[in-house]
Amino acid sequence: MDVLIRALLLACLLGALPGCNASIGDPGVWVPIDTVAGPLAPEDRALPAGVPRMAANPLRVVTFNVQLGANVDGIAAALAGNDNLAHADVFLLQEEESYQEESAARAVRLADALDLGCTYVPAREVGDGTHGLAILSRVPVDNVEVMDLPDSSIANPRIALRADVHVAGSTLRIIDLHLGAMLNITDRILQMRPAVLHAADTVLVAGDFNSNPYVWDDGKVPVVPVSVVAGADQGPILDDYMRTLDYDTPTAGVGPTEHMYGVSSRLDAIYTRGLQVTPGQVERNMDVSDHWPLWVDVTLP
């Protein structure tokens, strides 16, 4: 009888242990940003008059998570002082914010400091402000659209931003993403997929994919032994998924792009399709964010 009771208790315990699938919701659709009103309305700044539009083919594209972007002057100085980034053509930024008590969205102020055009699109409200993505560019950008990404119950609302960049008679479609932090790889793919699956044949996808090296229990606890023993790095798996969609993975070998608490991880990436692209490079000499800027040069067909 004792054995039976113990077996039943064991079954109860195992049944109650974590290990279910987290649900992930439905994706939105691409929506022109000029149709978004209310607290999540975008803010933008046109290209400054008189600033030469010097972009040429190839085009240098940078992705950078600015960690809330509060230190606008510091970020501007760091970008302007970096030989590889000072003359970059397009910046896809993540974790930008905007607050009423500040003169303008931080991305707009950063664009002002760098003489760039800017579009800032909030993903969610934060206190009396907003948090979202931005595209800064020294070349014309239009057809900007936003998509609500499918969202697991454990993550903050996430968006993707899509736009057309016009260079020397050609058009490059770009997609800027910031995915949830504590997702497992299967949910991460499901969250990203609507933005990249049916993208144009000539496209660049970049951002903070949060492709951390962990398997998560319920989005709260990283199950460290799995990462240590079996190797659970989400970055290579995400690269593999994108290759099945005919994307090139020029940043697969760049190494860490983020550092925090003494741990460095490759959370950021750039994927291209239908483009000639150089191997990615990370600017690790900058310390204005927990992420480092990542960039490539792309040649349009």
Place this chain on the structure above:
Amino acid sequence: MLPRHFASATALVVLVMLLHGLAFAEPTATTTAATPPQTPRRHAVYIELLGRGGLWGAGYDYQINRWLGAGATASFYVLDSQRVTALCPYIALYPLGHGHHRAFLHLGPQFMHVATPSPVPEWNGTSSSGVGGALSAGYEYRNRILVRVYAMGEAGRGGAAPWLGASLGWTF
């Protein structure tokens, strides 16, 4: 429906209470009369929370003598469709202790496999396997019930990291 962690904690508390009851229950006159002379309780089975397998495990160990034992923990769990399987044998050393209370060291390899099925039709999914090593140190209470709490360090293809574990089981 109860939150998952609350349900886990509730199940664990129930298990502890029952094992505690079994361990410390007063024997009846009938059972006392029928009980043979006590033999060493060399075998133990237990449930492990966190620990060598990552999230949880079920284990067995055998006490070879006062200072030495051996055992293994097996684990299987599914996290967002990712299936984790682990087998972790170990040697147990008991350098310190008195009576039912002892400090222990466990040393052994970890064999782990992660299968990641594709959540979408355009991709085939992937899997990975690895072998690591773990050294655990902690406290053990062993009487009719077995209780362990410990800290561990482990190393493998993904680097090295600390982790924690706790075990609860019974001996026979």
